[in-house]
Amino acid sequence: METFAGNAPWYPPRSLERPPGQALARLRRRLDYLSGRQQRRRQAEMEVLENSRTRFRHLSEAGLANELENFRRHFSRDRGFFCRPSVARHRPAALALLAVYMERWMGMTPYRVQLLAALAMHQGALVQLAPGEGKTLALALVAALYGWTGRPCHVVTANDYLAQRDAELMAPFYRACGLRTVAVLPDQKPVELKRGYTADVVYATGKQLLADFLRDELLLAGVQTPQQRQLRLMRGTPDRMPVMRGLFAAVVDEADSVLIDEANTPLIISGPDHNPRLLAAVPTACRLAGLFRAEDHYRINPAYLAVTFTEPGHRLLDKLTADLPPLWRNEQRSEELLRQALLARDVFERNRHYVVVDDKIVIVDENTGRGMPDRQWSYGLHQAVEAREGVPLTAPSRTMARRSFQTFFRRYHRLCGASGTLQGIAGELWDSYDLLTVRVPSRLPSRLIVTPPAHFAKHKAKIQSLCDRTAELHLKELPVLIGTRRISDSETIAEHLRRRGIECAVLNARAHEQEAAIIAEAGQAGTVTVATNMAGRGIDINVPPEVASAGGLQVLMFEPHESRRVDWQLFGRSGRQGVPGRATMFVSAEDDLLQRHLPWFARWLLYLTNPEFMRGIALRIATQLSQWRAQRFLWRQRRRMVNRDKLIRDQLTFAERLKE
Template identity: 40%
Template sequence: MYKRPQRLPQSVLERPQLNLHKQGRMERWSHRLAAFLSRPFRSSLSSYKRFLRPIHRESIRLESLTEAEIDSYIAELRSELFKQGITNRLLVRSFALVREVAGRTLGMKHFDSQLLGGLAMFHGNIAEMHTGEGKTLTATLSAATAAFAGVPVHVVTVNDYLTARDAEEMAPVYERLGLSVGVIVHGLSPQERREIYAKDVVYCTNKELVFDYLKDSIVLEDKQHKLHLHAERLKGNQQILEGLMLRGLHFAIVDEADSVLLDEARTPLIISGPEIEQEEQREVYQQAMDIAQELEAETHYLVNQRERRIEYTEDGEARVLQLTDGLGPFWVGRVRCLELVFQALTALHLFIRDKHYLIKDDKVMIVDEHTGRVMEDRTWERGLHQLIEIKERCELSNPRETLARISFQNFFRFYHHLGGMTGTAKEVMPELWQVYGLPVVNIPTNKPSRRKKLGVSISPTEHEKWQKVAEGVRHLHSQGRPVLVGTHSVAASEHLSERLLKLGIEHQLLNAKQDQSEADIVARAGEPGCVTIATNMAGRGTDIKLSVDVEASGGLHVILTELHEASRIDRQLEGRCARQGDQGSFEVILSLEDTILSEAFSDLLKRFFAWPVPSALRTRLLSILMRRAQKQLEADHARMRAELLKQDERQREILSFTSSKI
């Protein structure tokens, strides 16, 4: 049942609601300027540092309390927070209590850096804490404090593995504090979800959460405003309220915030209805595929792999219309003909097997590009899924009708209060502020980093790159050091795996095809001589614990084998080693044939590579070019996100207009 939560104090709730997409260029720039000027006030670390001393004073007092005295302290604090809301005095007491309980239950007391991170996210910021600084433990401070005050809390992260792991590891803290904690993962029934969302603190993935929200919005139809909900309750219409899963959107702590709030925000989330049985569609899709195969690249269409874009040429449009002429009743109307053949071209040229999707049990399964995981039960829209099925000769599924859709941007802006954390936010600070009104606070590390960066090496061909990677792995493996190799796609991970097998190097593979024993693979990855090849699945959030002898031999070595579409994602992989002041090293091995490079500067690079310049200088210059290509891609993606938000808002306006009843 929908319950109004105990609200956070107004000062905490006041976040500017910016909506850039209804503004002109001048306004946008003035907001950017305002964001820049207001940053020092809104995100100053010093304002949080002043809380440290009182928290430590209170911590010392708590250390001497018996378990029974801690129980009474919890009861008293809860009741005060519930009655008074979250004042600074109670915030200090709550943080000190959570710290003390974490020490007693997990043997880990929050470091000062974690207290600062907790304070920053509690006050509606993104806490930028370096990789491995212990964000999982940090989140307990804000989550428990808000939950004590009666505010339902969602701790949101990017995948089921991290959600379940974080909730399980932190459960003893919440349970000792008398708070209930639940986990939402794929495959739960609506009733199970309803029960879990009723708990004080809920760990969930962004996708599960948004889909549950969309399902609730279908139940509510046009009664989504809170006044409507109150009216329904007054009318005694419990049925509609009891049909909801969520208790509203109150306080969300977003872990891996740059990934959840930005990287994933390029694709809207859509709820589909039942399948539409349309026998004649099969023939139409096959015809579209045949026509697409008949068209010639460069003459009829242009493919830009880097931006993942296809365009018709003038000749191409004319050819499509010519080829579709007289094909049947579906093929009337220029826009429809061009769109379906366009989707077929997209299926043929932009979607690659074992990178964007897998074939499992004769079905096309989408691989999430950001997390490297298979997204069960998800399909692409507007015939694209069916066209990929035709391309791969799989059994054709029926298209589905769209019932509800939303972008991540619009969804997260619905929360009363939003905070987050990540290891990599500095590049996207302006976007986080513009879209969500979230300032970034950089939190210093607890201990200085001991990560050794071994630089970049670039081979002319992919073949030579993989040879170099395999040689490097063999060398480190023989020294008994664990190695983690990050690859861009399932296909690349399998290719390297075959090479290592030929060299007789034992290793473990973590990709979308082999995700059954993820926790076991991660648990072994820090053992002496253990070699792990992983796609993006291990790129974020995974905590590889090192065995004692490994720390002495130099720690975990990480190899990046292809640049990702954002330097933040590369830094996340780098962050798997040398965590919490441990030893560790990081190396980048690339080739001129990597997609990001070959698309951006193919001819220039090849000529440049042949120049007779010292190899160190050449590598340096090539690295600069690569980062430029990456920056360009980041800018393209930011534009796509802005475009999606604009579309989403336009659609919302249209929908609200069409849903009004006269």
């Protein structure tokens, strides 16, 4: 630990190299998990916790304050990769005290499942907790324990809306525990960010944390020693100073989304690259792209975003290079320029991959359905999309720093979290992050009814059936949530419903300002909400008792996602905490998932399959196969990124040794 600018201490991130003895500790931890020893230990701690909670409930405020001060003193000694035994033995009683504080200052009584989840997380595990069981509260309990250490504690959320919402919701609890909490958001200035990171508990997205971490590294030019770091800080100005105070603990909400789904691509910090020659060439390249025909002149692999020119395509390109500016007439440069123009035309879709806001291209995160106004595609692709849309071209960017999420989160000394959907990824979580997965039983049995999927040969027939089903439910005064993957689909469905006289609210990247108001009304009787994945993870839709007794929230999924876990996240908006609900998936042979991830002969079989019940069986198998193939492809992509990061680290280490 060293002094950080602003008199706040700086805590160095954990080394990626395992120290001697840690491999043995890792093996012992795995064996304890497989043998059930961890679970038995956790149950014993739960008994201590419940007894302590009963005792603390009878204490006065002064008595609770004394106990709190004692626990803060104990947990201030917590450091390193594993919790010290001298600190761990106080964990059950400390959580019991925090539970009583939650009751008195928040009016919320933590259930046993939430306390069990908090125990498992503080032991360094990821917890699978059913949707609606109260992950937000359990995460706050763990964050308070780490906040008491005086070291950086980051609660990682799936999006900025949830970061701000949860920080504001839990602020009274943290204040009662003697802690300060803030939400760190993308639109904050460096001075605000720096002030925010001095808080005991910081709520932010993984992208925000990694971006700030990389910017700090750039400002400090990668210095390693405390003396070099201090010299850099002394030379800096307030707006050119690092904002973070190091890494210690990360408590991850929606852990599968943050650690797996968002980790498919690395985060890149870019800077402006003044390149007028590229800006002059892009419009010409987009015009020439109109002369190329798919399959005849080129082929595209959408999964890899790869364009391959055929022999006729190469000949046509050779003829057209004279129309390009002189710098781009080189064979390699002209091919790359045309590739970006073809990708912008054939692969990247408006109202799916991006939206146009105030004559600017705003990239849409397909995992969350939210806009990312500060992001840009690289290698001229962003400018090609701008030229296609006829908006002013922005300056291209150059890569200044790059890091995978796997590498970043392994730099935390303590990592834990929770999610409702950790199925099928336990092995990858252990291999990538050394994280074990613990499943906590539901407090109440689920009353969510997931009906068999509705299958269709054509996309048009699927829209018609979905609108018919929505009209039936609307007549019964039941709330309906329709989930789509694309912005364009959400608006098309809304238009069809309005033609039938059914008013609906639309939640997508175009209408993010109304998110809180739309979600607040989504569970009311007769309300119809059409939403992208913005209405998925972390969203609580409250259903009044009279609506629950009539059948609860009805979820209609317009098409399957690349991961079954994401499907269940949308289904999980309904049937929460024992409330009735129903969910139905609509699938057609023309869905993007099947078109991208099924072999060509399997796609033809779907169209030829008859009668209707046989097509349903074929589509069910095809959906499962496509999701498996999609997840296998993404897993390989994540492994390549991790290996690339390791290769770069090894090369840098070798270069540093040569200098010595």
